[in-house]
Amino acid sequence: MSSPGGLLDTEVAERVLARALAAGGEFAEIFAERRGGLTMSIDESRVESVQAGNEEGAGVRVIGDGTAYFAHVDGLDPADLERAAAEAASALRGERREHRPLQATASTPQPIAQRPEDVPAERKAALLRELDERGRGAGGEIAQLTASYAEARRQIAIANSEGLLAADDRTRSRIGVQAVARRGDAVETGAETLGGHRGFELFDGDPGAIAEQAAGKALTLLDASPAPSGSMPVVVAGGFGGVLFHEMTGHGLEADHIQKDASVYVGKLDERVAQPLLNAYDDGRMPNEWGSDSIDDEGAPTQKTQVIEEGRLTSFLYDRLCAGRDDVASTGNGRRESFRHLPIPRMTNTYIAPGDATPEELIAEVKRGFYAASFAGGQVEPATGDFVFGVSEGYLIEDGKVTRPCRGATLVGNCLDALAAIDALGSDFEMKTGICGKGGQRVPVGTGQGHVRIAAMTVGGTEA
Amino acid sequence: MIEVAARAVEAALGAGAGDAEAYASSDTGREVRVHDGRVESLTAATQRGVGVRAWIGKQAGYAFGTDLSEAALSALAERAVANARVADEDEFAGPPDADREPAAAPALSDPSVAEWSADRLVELALAVERSGLETDSRVVAVEQAVYADSAERVAIASSRGVSGEYESSSCHAYLQALAEGEGGKETGLGFGLARGPVGLDPAAIGREGGERAASMIGAGKPQSHSCPVVLDATVAASFVSLLGSSLVATAVQRGRSPFAERLGEEIGAMALSVHDDGLDPAGFGSSPFDGEGTRRRRTAVIEAGRLLTFLFDTYTARRGGVASTGNAGRGGYRSQPSVSPSNLIVAPGALGFDALLAEAGEGVYVTDVAGLHSGVNPVTGVFSVGATGRMIRGGALAEPVREFTIAGDLVSTLKGIRAVGAEPRWVPFGGSVQTPPLLIGEMAISGS
Numbered sequence: 051m052s053s054p055g056g057l058l059d060t061e062v063a064e065r066v067l068a069r070a071l072a073a074g075g076e077f078a079e080i081f082a083e084r085r086g087g088l089t090m091s092i093d094e095s096r097v098e099s100v101q102a103g104n105e106e107g108a109g110v111r112v113i114g115d116g117t118a119y120f121a122h123v124d125g126l127d128p129a130d131l132e133r134a135a136a137e138a139a140s141a142l143r144g145e146r147r148e149h150r151p152l153q154a155t156a157s158t159p160q161p162i163a164q165r166p167e168d169v170p171a172e173r174k175a176a177l178l179r180e181l182d183e184r185g186r187g188a189g190g191e192i193a194q195l196t197a198s199y200a201e202a203r204r205q206i207a208i209a210n211s212e213g214l215l216a217a218d219d220r221t222r223s224r225i226g227v228q229a230v231a232r233r234g235d236a237v238e239t240g241a242e243t244l245g246g247h248r249g250f251e252l253f254d255g256d257p258g259a260i261a262e263q264a265a266g267k268a269l270t271l272l273d274a275s276p277a278p279s280g281s282m283p284v285v286v287a288g289g290f291g292g293v294l295f296h297e298m299t300g301h302g303l304e305a306d307h308i309q310k311d312a313s314v315y316v317g318k319l320d321e322r323v324a325q326p327l328l329n330a331y332d333d334g335r336m337p338n339e340w341g342s343d344s345i346d347d348e349g350a351p352t353q354k355t356q357v358i359e360e361g362r363l364t365s366f367l368y369d370r371l372c373a374g375r376d377d378v379a380s381t382g383n384g385r386r387e388s389f390r391h392l393p394i395p396r397m398t399n400t401y402i403a404p405g406d407a408t409p410e411e412l413i414a415e416v417k418r419g420f421y422a423a424s425f426a427g428g429q430v431e432p433a434t435g436d437f438v439f440g441v442s443e444g445y446l447i448e449d450g451k452v453t454r455p456c457r458g459a460t461l462v463g464n465c466l467d468a469l470a471a472i473d474a475l476g477s478d479f480e481m482k483t484g485i486c487g488k489g490g491q492r493v494p495v496g497t498g499q500g501h502v503r504i505a506a507m508t509v510g511g512t513e514a
Numbered sequence: 515m516i517e518v519a520a521r522a523v524e525a526a527l528g529a530g531a532g533d534a535e536a537y538a539s540s541d542t543g544r545e546v547r548v549h550d551g552r553v554e555s556l557t558a559a560t561q562r563g564v565g566v567r568a569w570i571g572k573q574a575g576y577a578f579g580t581d582l583s584e585a586a587l588s589a590l591a592e593r594a595v596a597n598a599r600v601a602d603e604d605e606f607a608g609p610p611d612a613d614r615e616p617a618a619a620p621a622l623s624d625p626s627v628a629e630w631s632a633d634r635l636v637e638l639a640l641a642v643e644r645s646g647l648e649t650d651s652r653v654v655a656v657e658q659a660v661y662a663d664s665a666e667r668v669a670i671a672s673s674r675g676v677s678g679e680y681e682s683s684s685c686h687a688y689l690q691a692l693a694e695g696e697g698g699k700e701t702g703l704g705f706g707l708a709r710g711p712v713g714l715d716p717a718a719i720g721r722e723g724g725e726r727a728a729s730m731i732g733a734g735k736p737q738s739h740s741c742p743v744v745l746d747a748t749v750a751a752s753f754v755s756l757l758g759s760s761l762v763a764t765a766v767q768r769g770r771s772p773f774a775e776r777l778g779e780e781i782g783a784m785a786l787s788v789h790d791d792g793l794d795p796a797g798f799g800s801s802p803f804d805g806e807g808t809r810r811r812r813t814a815v816i817e818a819g820r821l822l823t824f825l826f827d828t829y830t831a832r833r834g835g836v837a838s839t840g841n842a843g844r845g846g847y848r849s850q851p852s853v854s855p856s857n858l859i860v861a862p863g864a865l866g867f868d869a870l871l872a873e874a875g876e877g878v879y880v881t882d883v884a885g886l887h888s889g890v891n892p893v894t895g896v897f898s899v900g901a902t903g904r905m906i907r908g909g910a911l912a913e914p915v916r917e918f919t920i921a922g923d924l925v926s927t928l929k930g931i932r933a934v935g936a937e938p939r940w941v942p943f944g945g946s947v948q949t950p951p952l953l954i955g956e957m958a959i960s961g962s
Contacts, residue, residue, distance in 0.1 A: 094768060096604055100597035101576040103848060118555040124562055124580040137558045141632055171600040194769050230893055237894045279738050279960035312657040312692060392555055427888030433657060433692055433701045436917055438900030440888030460889045460898040460919045510898050510919025510960035
């Protein structure tokens with residue numbers, strides 16, 4: 051018998067768990083992984099950097115007296131696994147503990163229609179050439195274009211001393227385009243991505259459209275003037291605008307920050323943190339979404355967790371260890387970058403549920419403000435709540451209308467103030483893909499929302 | 515490891531490559547995380563792998579893996595060759611020839627990395643945390659204190675006669691201290707790096723985090739205005755990293771650098787001199803040879819404000835009709851070489867920190883910036899980033915400020931450097947940089 055997918059032999063796993071608990075510990079776990087991928091890019095209209103990788107390895111974790119003892123090795127041979135178990139247990143000094151017999155649990159991986167590894171590499175190169183042509187075709191002022199293609203498959207199996215034996219098979223595909231537009235001395239960039247927990251079917255529609263969108267952003271910015279500075283109403287567009295909620299609230303709800311008293315959301319559970327129109331979720335089960343998995347990286351089923359209900363804070367996001375400390379169940383948010391990392395609480399797909407206003411209505415009520423059409427990224431310090439977002443495409447709002455494009459804007463603010471200042475939600479909705487970094491680990495996350503209006507926020511521009 | 519690399523090269527040639535190069539590495543590492551006087555996690559890591567570049571004429575491909583068995587190396591070599599066939603031809607593609615000059619051998623290993631027991635490393639991390647807590651009564655907690663190290667062996671071999679191997683070790687410790695007072699919580703980062711744990715000063719690391727956190731208590735928003743700005747060494751390093759990424763030949767040749775047409779021109783103030791030094795024993799970016807086997811060296815990049823050269827690997831050097839500066843960087847066997855600075859070193863000036871503040875007069879001392887990855891246009895160098903720091907009043911540090919942005923563009927910021935501090939510091943964030951604090955004559959602050 052072995053784990054679903056065959057990565058971990060049950061007998062071997064039982065032996066390794068026994069070895070891991072040989073010197074005590076309340077809990078032991080094996081995380082085995084096989085990962086493979088292909089990436090390539092196009093630059094100066096030449097396909098280049100065609101790169102493939104295959105890695106296999108395992109991490110063994112023993113938890114004893116609140117400390118996580120962790121060792122990881124490359125390779126999945128029984129000897130590799132036992133080496134990791136012996137290393138993890140080497141710092142423990144207690145009595146041997148018994149583990150429960152393993153019982154395989156079935157989980158259904160996200161469905162993949164067309165396995166990327168079955169698609170010839172030439173078709174992927176052709177896709178990049180199409181992106182290049184479409185983007186460059188968007189306007190004579192497009193001076194540079196780079197596009198990238200990435201596919202990755204992660205097969206994982208998890209066995210733990212409580213008898214859990216679970217597996218998942220994850221395939222993600224993503225393309226991205228960055229365009230550079232030039233007019234005289236003015237140089238601007240525009241970027242767009244398309245990704246999902248999906249196979250090559252992700253590109254069935256019109257993937258080339260993202261190249262035109264990226265080029266369009268760069269061209270628009272050629273006409274931009276420096277962004278204004280100061281505090282003003284801000285309307286954030288849907289899709290990647292959701293990174294706002296991800297930084298502003300999501301990180302602060304991760305239970306490790308909460309338990310260390312290093313989040314502005316400490317003590318706010320069941321409290322009003324936003325206006326009643328706001329409902330928000332973390333949902334690791336959204337079909338084929340970028341941040342979705344069938345189980346988390348500790349074997350807990352992923353779930354849809356409502357974190358804000360009508361303005362009240364309703365849940366934090368837990369991995370196994372943090373859930374144990376609060377005596378609650380894991381919310382399926384224990385994630386890790388690879389077998390070389392310890393699981394920590396992470397978001398999956400986080401979004402603000404749409405409201406009932408049209409985007410035009412949101413904007414019409416703003417006398418003078420800023421419209422953030424898309425972000426380059428963001429960052430937060432959960433303990434202080436200070437956050438920052440780089441706006442990649444922004445416009446001025448004047449007398450209720452979106453007017454001239456602005457370059458070089460950054461939004462800064464504090465989580466609790468900004469969250470409470472959300473005063474209108476659009477009825478549109480879109481999810482976008484992101485790569486989130488925390489504690490040196492990068493994981494794929496989805497962010498989403500419709501148009502969102504914040505009554506006041508600091509815009510940091512370069513306008514004199 | 516050199517045998518693994520040599521076997522991988524043979525396998526690639528056997529699979530039909532005209533030329534091949536293999537990079538193999540193995541490393542071990544440990545990490546200790548402590549919180550509240552207890553060990554949160556203790557990690558022991560071992561890793562090894564190989565990456566193969568294969569060329570068929572003017573096409574190049576890459577493959578990497580963790581399985582070093584004979585069969586797996588063959589499969590990997592075949593994959594690299596197959597990938598080369600997918601790539602378009604590039605007239606400048608091809609492997610470097612073996613260097614005629616021998617590579618220098620900087621001392622990059624410290625035995626204490628291997629010798630110190632786990633218990634001793636735990637004690638070091640706990641000492642960092644304790645020191646942070648003892649700094650100031652307003653420091654209420656340390657979110658995390660971390661020690662991490664790695665000891666690595668790297669080998670490169672190629673069909674053009676490249677063959678080399680070296681060992682290096684490094685470690686670092688840091689903490690995130692939390693201070694509390696009116697206006698809520700503040701954080702402060704303290705860090706130190708060395709070749710081995712014996713070179714770290716846990717008391718100093720903890721103290722830095724504690725002091726930084728406590729000094730921010732009661733911070734408010736500054737008024738929007740333009741004023742002189744002193745960049746703390748860690749912040750200056752971020753801007754120097756940004757400068758470095760604009761000076762790599764890839765960005766220049768592909769029209770993505772604000773300095774593309776500026777060779778030989780003054781791009782910074784007279785006070786600014788920067789060199790790239792891949793051999794400095796204290797630099798974490800040091801090695802005898804770069805990611806494709808070309809010997810490392812010291813390259814003057816900016817001298818008294820004048821741009822002397824860009825940074826090159828073999829490909830960009832061939833394309834630019836110059837010699838490689840030994841700047842093929844490599845993030846391990848999982849990535850193929852790409853041009854990057856090794857260690858960027860800013861030549862120190864004459865003004866100590868207090869003199870720098872006095873010179874600034876009325877302005878802002880910036881201790882931290884956020885959002886550099888999202889708030890910068892790398893093609894134009896225009897930036898707007900979130901910042902925290904202290905006001906400078908009457909030439910001395912005054913009240914703390916936060917939730918503001920500093921904005922400008924890289925070119926005018928470099929030209930606006932009024933003075934370079936006298937106390938340089940190594941900073942490992944986003945590249946290896948050694949720099950003193952910098953005084954910029956004027957920057958735009960956006961607050962309330």
